Structure formats: C-alpha cells, structure tokens
Amino acid sequence: MNNAMLLHRLASLRQVTQAASIHTHVKTIAQLSSKYEKDEAKENWLKEQGDGGSVKYTRNGSNPDLGQVTFHHKEKLNAFTGAMMHDFSLAVREAVKDERTRCVVVRGENGNFCSGGELNFVEKIASEEGSYVMNTVMMSSLKKLANSDKVSIAVLEGSTMGGASEIASACDIRVGFVQGKMGVCPGWGGGRFLVKTLGTARAMEYLSTAAVVGAEELHKVSKHAFVAAKRMVVNYSGKNRNPKEREEEERRIFMSVWGHADHKKSIHDIRENLIRAKKEKSHKK
Numbered sequence: 514m515n516n517a518m519l520l521h522r523l524a525s526l527r528q529v530t531q532a533a534s535i536h537t538h539v540k541t542i543a544q545l546s547s548k549y550e551k552d553e554a555k556e557n558w559l560k561e562q563g564d565g566g567s568v569k570y571t572r573n574g575s576n577p578d579l580g581q582v583t584f585h586h587k588e589k590l591n592a593f594t595g596a597m598m599h600d601f602s603l604a605v606r607e608a609v610k611d612e613r614t615r616c617v618v619v620r621g622e623n624g625n626f627c628s629g630g631e632l633n634f635v636e637k638i639a640s641e642e643g644s645y646v647m648n649t650v651m652m653s654s655l656k657k658l659a660n661s662d663k664v665s666i667a668v669l670e671g672s673t674m675g676g677a678s679e680i681a682s683a684c685d686i687r688v689g690f691v692q693g694k695m696g697v698c699p700g701w702g703g704g705r706f707l708v709k710t711l712g713t714a715r716a717m718e719y720l721s722t723a724a725v726v727g728a729e730e731l732h733k734v735s736k737h738a739f740v741a742a743k744r745m746v747v748n749y750s751g752k753n754r755n756p757k758e759r760e761e762e763e764r765r766i767f768m769s770v771w772g773h774a775d776h777k778k779s780i781h782d783i784r785e786n787l788i789r790a791k792k793e794k795s796h797k798k
C-alpha cells in the first residue's frame with residue numbers, strides 16, 4: 514500500500530470512528546441500564562424476543578465430577594435464540610455453583626457445537642436495545658464460566674460459528690471468529706478472552722480476517738467492523754484502564770456496530786445464501 518492509499522484509508526477510518534460514536538449515543542447506556550436494572554429483566558426480555566431450543570444443565574451419571582451444559586436446537590445446528598440465552602444464564606449459574614462437580618462440559622446436541630446466533634432472532638434484535646441486553650447477559654454468563662474454579666471444556670464438534678466461538682473462547686479452546694463477515698465484532702464478551710489467550714497480534718488477525726474472509730474483504734463489508742476489531746484489541750491490551758472501564762468500552766464498541774446498516778445487510782445476505790444453498794441441495798437430490 515503506498516502513502517496516498519494509506520492516508521486515504523486513515524481518513525476514512527477516522528470518519529467511520531466518528532460516525533460510529535454518534536450511532537452509539539442515540540440512546541445512552543445509562544438509560545438502558547436503569548431500564549434493565551435486574552438480570553432477570555434482561556433475561557426475560559431476551560426470552561420474549563425469540564423462542565425455540567433450550568439449554569440445560571445436567572450431571573453426568575457415570576462420572577460424578579462432570580457437569581454438562583447442553584444446547585438443544587438440533588434442527589438449526591443449535592443456533593442460539595433469546596430463549597436459549599435466557600436458559601444459558603440459568604444453566605451456567607447452576608453449573609458453577611454445583612459443589613459436587615469439578616468440571617463443566619459445554620456442548621451442543623446431535624454432534625454440533627453451535628452455529629451462533631439464530632438469524633431470525635439476530636435480525637429482530639438488531640437495535641441498540643438488543644445489543645445492550647444481549648451483550649450484558651451473554652458477557653455475564655461467559656465471565657461466570659471463565660472466572661469459575663471449575664475446568665470448563667467446550668466440545669467443538671460440527672459447526673462453531675459467530676457467537677459460539679465466543680462461548681468456546683471463554684472455555685479452553687479457541688476457534689475462528691466470523692463476526693467480521695457480519696459487519697459486527699464479538700458481542701457476547703468473547704473479545705477479552707481472545708486477547709488474553711492469543712495476545713494482541715493474533716487476536717487482531719483473528720478478528721480482522723474473520724477466518725473465512727480476508728482483511729481487505731472485511732474492510733469492504735464494513736469499515737465499522739474493521740475499526741471495532743482494532744478498538745476491541747486496544748481496549749484489552751492497553752494498560753490505562755480498570756476492568757470496569759474496559760467492560761464498558763467493550764459494550765460501547767459492540768453497540769457501535771450492532772444494528773448498523775452494514776450489519777443488517779449482512780444478516781440479510783447470510784440468510785439469502787442459506788436459502789439458496791438449501792434450494793441447490795434439493796435440486797441435486
């Protein structure tokens with residue numbers, strides 16, 4: 514890249530950063546946090562936005578040391594609906610409190626981990642309110658898992674996409690992040706785990722290559738997502754912030770991209786691709 518191109522890129526990133534912060538402040542985080550003061554209110558709101566599937570905590574009968582959190586939504590490769598986010602909070606609370614176990618296995622039914630957020634639900638909550646509630650609920654569950662004294666193991670079988678990568682990163686295993694392709698950044702609290710596990714350089718690489726697309730393409734899909742990836746890495750690598758400030762900044766970064774026009778367009782495109790792929794499969798039969 515020559516100097517002129519670099520300057521042009523920097524100027525466009527600066528504009529994007531300014532636009533992103535305006536977008537974030539339409540409704541303030543403070544207003545939303547007083548509206549949804551209690552965890553229960555946020556969890557119930559999510560449940561009302563999207564039904565289908567469930568998440569359950571059980572103990573493994575043959576091995577009493579093992580607790581298990583299982584995603585049940587096999588017809589959609591265990592994609593997470595609002596109801597499942599609600600259940601996941603309860604299941605994680607139960608799992609980390611269970612004094613009889615030392616280990617929590619996190620897995621999906623039917624040989625698939627999870628294909629991320631369920632797209633109808635994701636589209637429905639592509640708003641500032643949706644990003645705030647989903648981010649706080651999922652971040653809180655993943656923090657509980659990560660900070661618990663139990664060993665947590667994500668069983669990564671079949672599909673592990675989008676938000677599912679964040680669940681995996683809060684356990685011991687990391688996988689590719691596809692959120693960049695959707696014009697957003699990690700919003701279930703997984704950004705921190707990625708930076709912690711991989712260090713800044715690899716985390717930026719994972720977030721900006723989004724495993725299935727290159728950085729140039731990601732920049733084309735959404736400049737906002739590109740900037741958000743950088744802000745996410747800086748947030749968890751700089752030394753000048755306390756943990757609460759970092760968490761608030763993570764939420765602001767996520768809210769600056771979730772529900773943006775780039776995000777809505779990419780949800781639409783992904784759904785269209787799934788429908789097209791289904792038609793092609795049925796023609797081949």
Ligand SMILES: C[C@@H](C(=O)O)C(=O)SCCNC(=O)CCNC(=O)[C@H](O)C(C)(C)COP(=O)(O)OP(=O)(O)OC[C@H]1O[C@@H](n2cnc3c(N)ncnc32)[C@H](O)[C@@H]1OP(=O)(O)O
Nearest residue numbers: 588589590592628629630631632672674675676692787791
């Ligand atoms: C929270 C948010 C974030 O950005 O952070 C997210 O996580 S966004 C979500 C990010 N996740 C994604 O973009 C994954 C979208 N899904 C896919 O690309 C694909 O389904 C693969 C995961 C690669 C699997 O392909 P494969 O050909 O093996 O199966 P398939 O496509 O026939 O999927 C089986 C059935 O599950 C459905 N299905 C799969 N993933 C889904 C999802 N995330 N939401 C809603 N439905 C989904 C398909 O439409 C299909 O339903 P029918 O049988 O009715 O046709």
